[in-house]
Amino acid sequence: MWHPVYQMMCYLFKSGFYELFDGARGGLDNIPSEGSFLLACNHASYFDPPLLGASLGKREIFSVAKKGLFNSPLWRWLFTRLNSIPVDRDSGDLSAIRAVLSLLKSGKGIMIFPEGTRTSDGKLRKAHAGIGLFACRSGAPVIPCRIFGTYNIMNRFSHFPNFNEKAAIIFGRPLQASEYDNRDPVSRYQDAANIIMEKVRALELPQSNIL
Numbered sequence: 001m002w003h004p005v006y007q008m009m010c011y012l013f014k015s016g017f018y019e020l021f022d023g024a025r026g027g028l029d030n031i032p033s034e035g036s037f038l039l040a041c042n043h044a045s046y047f048d049p050p051l052l053g054a055s056l057g058k059r060e061i062f063s064v065a066k067k068g069l070f071n072s073p074l075w076r077w078l079f080t081r082l083n084s085i086p087v088d089r090d091s092g093d094l095s096a097i098r099a100v101l102s103l104l105k106s107g108k109g110i111m112i113f114p115e116g117t118r119t120s121d122g123k124l125r126k127a128h129a130g131i132g133l134f135a136c137r138s139g140a141p142v143i144p145c146r147i148f149g150t151y152n153i154m155n156r157f158s159h160f161p162n163f164n165e166k167a168a169i170i171f172g173r174p175l176q177a178s179e180y181d182n183r184d185p186v187s188r189y190q191d192a193a194n195i196i197m198e199k200v201r202a203l204e205l206p207q208s209n210i211l
Contacts, residue, residue, distance in 0.1 A: 002060055003081045003082075003083075005078070005081040005082065006060070006081060006082055006083060009050060009053075009054070009082060010050075010053060010054040011054075012054075013050040013051055013053070013054035014054040014055065016051075017051050017054060017055065017167060020163050021149065021153065021163070021165065021166055021167035022166045022167075023051075023055075023166070023167050023168060023169070024166075024167075024168040024169075024206045025055055025168070025169050025170070025171075025206065026168075026169070026170040026171065026206035027170050027171035027172060027173075027206075028055070028056075028057060028171055030143055030171045030172060030173055030174055031056055031057065031059055031109075031143060031171060032059075032141065032174070033058070033059075034107065035107050036103075036104040036105070036106075036107050036108060036109065036110075036138065036140040036141075037109050037110075037140055037141050037142070037143055037174065038104070038109075038110050038112055038131070038134060038135055038138070038140050038141070038142045038143065039052065039056075039061060039109060039110065039111045039112065039142075039143045039145055039171075040112050040113075040114050040131055040142055040143065040144055040145060040196050040197075040199075040200055041111065041112075041113060041114075041144075041145035041146065041147055041200065042113070042114075042115065042119070042124050042145075042146055042147060042200055042201075043113035043115050043116075043117065043118050043119065044118055044119050044122060044147070044150045044151035044155060045118060045150035045151060045153060045154050045155055045156075046118075046154060047150045047153055047154055047161070047167075048113070048118075048147055048150055049063055049065075049111065050082075051147065051150065051167065051169070052111060052145065052147065052169065053082075053083075053111065055169050056109070059109055060083065060108070060109065061083065061108075061109040061110065061111050062083040062084070062085060062100075062103055062108055062109065062110050062111065063082075063083060063084050063085065063110065063111040063112075064084070064085045064086075064087045064096060064100065064110075064111075064112065065079060065084040065085065065086060065087070066086070066087065066089055066117075067086040067087060067088045067089075067093075069084075069086070070084075070086045085099050085100060085103075089116065089117075097133070097134075100134055101134065101137055101138055104134070104138040104140050105138070110134065110140075112130070112131045112134060114127035114128060114130070114131040114193055114196060114197050114200070115127060115128070115197075116128045116130070118155065118156045119151065119155075119156075120156060122151040122152075122155070124197070124200070124201050126194075126197070127193035127194060127196065127197035128193060129189040129190040129193050130189075130193070131192070131193045131196055131197075132180070132188065132189035132190055132191065132192030132193035132194075132196070133189045135177070135180055135181070135192050135196065136177070136180075136181045136183075136188055136189060136192050139177040139181075140177075141174040141175060141176055141177075142174065142175040142180060142196055142199075143171055143172060143174050143175075144171075144172035144173075144175065144196060144199035144200045144202075144203060145169065145170065145171050145172065145200065145203070146169070146170050146172075146200050146201075146203035147167065147168070147169050148167065148168040148169070148170075148205050149165055149166050149167035149168055150167055152165040153165045153167060168205055168206050169206075170203045170204065170205070170206050172199055172200075172202075172203050175195075175196065175199060179195070180192040180195045180196055
């Protein structure tokens with residue numbers, strides 16, 4: 001059962017995606033109707049997680065977020081109810097890794113930003129090995145996803161959103177483990193992350209709502 005706060009935020013951001021940002025979506029049929037999956041997307045704005053989560057139709061999704069966002073009691077209360085998992089980016093956060101792998105094992109969807117943080121210039125950056133670790137350790141299908149326009153709506157240097165910009169999301173074909181996991185004992189996780197990020201980079205802007 002989805003938490004009421006999660007449901008309310010999905011409704012608000014889905015409405016805003018269409019009404020405020022003239023949002024276009026493509027490839028939603030690539031999201032599995034059941035079972036675990038990793039959603040790997042580029043990251044340009046604080047708007048990315050809620051817009052993506054609200055665009056997934058009937059699938060609930062969990063996400064990882066930097067631990068510092070949970071310092072305030074109010075934000076901790078909110079992010080917990082929005083299915084966010086705190087992760088310490090400066091260390092091998094074993095508790096976060098276990099939490100993500102446990103959710104995947106139980107058939108949940110996990111949203112991951114392979115770049116690790118928001119882009120500073122609007123360009124896609126190199127992926128960190130974390131997405132490769134989660135993918136290879138779980139064997140879950142990976143849905144490459146690309147979100148367009150949110151850097152111009154509100155990037156890391158913005159103080160207020162620009163509601164004159166448009167946004168769009170495209171969900172790519174699921175990648176199975178055999179397509180990203182080469183099982184190389186030295187570079188396995190980074191190689192998988194690179195493959196996944198290239199699939200994200202290859203996605204093109206949807207011209208209309210093509211669900």
